[in-house]
Amino acid sequence: MQVRNRHAPGRRRRRIQGPQIQVRILMNTQTIESVLVDALVQLQADPCAMPWSERLEVAQLLADSLTADNADEAELALVHLLACDPKWEVRCEIADLLLAVPDSDFSELAAQLSRDSNSYVQQAAQRALNRRRQIAKRNGRTRQTVDEITRQLESIEERHGKRTAQTTMRVCDRFVQVVVGGMVHDLRSILTHLGSNCDTLMEQVGRRKRESRKVQADLEVFERTLRDMELFTQPIPEDRHRERLADVVTAAIEMASNNVRRSGFSLDSVSLQVDVPESLTAEITRHRIVVSLANVIENAYEAFKVSDRKLRAGEIMVRGRQVDDQAEIHVSDSGMGMTAEEFVGRSMFVPGRRNKSKKNSTGYGLANAARAVAAHGGSLTLDSQEDEGTTVTMTLPMNRYNGETP
Structure with a gap:
């Protein structure tokens, strides 16, 4: 299995090959949900019941699961347990996934990990805090922009009438359709080459099936996004x-x-x-x-x-x-x-x-x-x-x- 090795600041992170052990959590016969529930039962009984390399794998599996779906009780319980893990590598993995943690748990975990005894864990938690602040600021700016556009349209309607305001809105909407349509065309060209290269790569890395499925799922989301973007650019039929x-x-x-x-x-x-x-x-x-x-x-x-x-x-x-x-x-x-x-x-x-x-x-x-x-x-x-x-x-x-x- 592979273990992340975080070196001193300023030096590139790299992957090193760890011991060739049988990691139960990567077995194809188990679903991610059952793997996490099983790990939770073991770690609740004894935080060191699993080798630290397997606890690291659980943390990495949590990162995949939390990014894709709602966090359930078992996942959140595992996050809190592994945030207190004796190994800083495991705690750092948890700090790296903080952005995917629900708001109700984020503050407590971020405060805990930002005070961790290990500097790499502290830095990872601080990155998550900074990113949350950036997202909040972006959402605030978007809200202000939408409110400003609404006020301007209302002003146009008051000064020039409803028909002029509607015409202005249609012109803006058509401009967005043209811009997004061009973006979709360019992105679809990228997706075509990316999908072809991904198919070839997946044939060569069959032994890493979980990672291959993740890449394939991401490409499918990419394709759905482009379809929805195209729909957004199409005029609504008048019939x-x-x-x-x-x-x-x-x-x-x-x-x-x-x-x-x-x-x-x-x-x-x-x-x-x-x-x-x-x-x-x-x-x-x-x-x-x-x-x-x-x-x-x-x-x-x-x-x-x-x-x-x-x-x-x-x-x-x-x-x-x-x-x-x-x-x-x-x-x-x-x-x-x-x-x-x-x-x-x-x-x-x-x-x-x-x-x-x-x-x-x-x-x-x-x-x-x-x-x-x-x-x-x-x-x-x-x-x-x-x-x-x-x-x-x-x-x-x-x-x-x-x-x-x-």
Whole structure:
């Protein structure tokens, strides 16, 4: 196995070959979840029950798992245990993964590791603290920028009328489409060569199957991100037909459910109820609204994720109603909800903000949904409370929107 060797400051880190021992945690017969649970049981009984090289492997496996999925109780318990490990190499590995730790645990762990007796552990913890501050500042700047754009559009509408403000917004939106479209084209060229080289490499490193699967999974996320970016740049079709929203909801639920099942989850633990009047209709581009609503429902399912293959018990409610000349569809879940920081980021529907709790998140799902709904003259709003749940409301005019497509 390989062990990280951190040298004195200013000297390049390198990998050295360690003893050739049978590391149980890398066996293909065990899932990552079962490996971590087994390690937790051993280390809770005796912090030195496993050789330090295997504890280091557990810490590295935690880094992979925490980056990809929500942290469950076993993972967090292991993080706290290994943060107190006798070997500084193990503690340093934990300090390196702090960015993937939930906010509720980050402060305590960062404070502990930044006071560690080993300078390399201190430096790693400090890097994580600095990165968290940078992310917070970036989110704040984004919020200020969005607020400023909103104020400017409101000012244009007050001074020159609503039509001028709408035209300004369409011009800006089209400019973004052109810029992002060029980026997608360039990135897809890179992905084509990268994918080909990766296939060749994976054939040659078959003995490192876990690492190969990680690279392959990353490329798949890259490909999904490019597809969502392309969708974001495409004009919304203007062909609208009157549709029964109960049928639209049914199609969206089927699409979302299939997507979640393909990710390896069973939906048996989550109850989904629907209350949409058969008489509720709207003039829409059916496919775009179905896809948008499916993305919202898929997010609702994933709010109950406790591991890479398990959803905890919970409820999702999809309601529809008419309010004046508009149709509203509410998707509510009793899942984990969002922290204040997460809510600020996602409620702006800014594209490219990946949801770290979702392994396959591209950061464009809700942005595409909000854009499609806005093209119909409607709106998408978000309301969430941590540990209580989230409600997404899609509002659509019941009659055809006469504005131009963004």
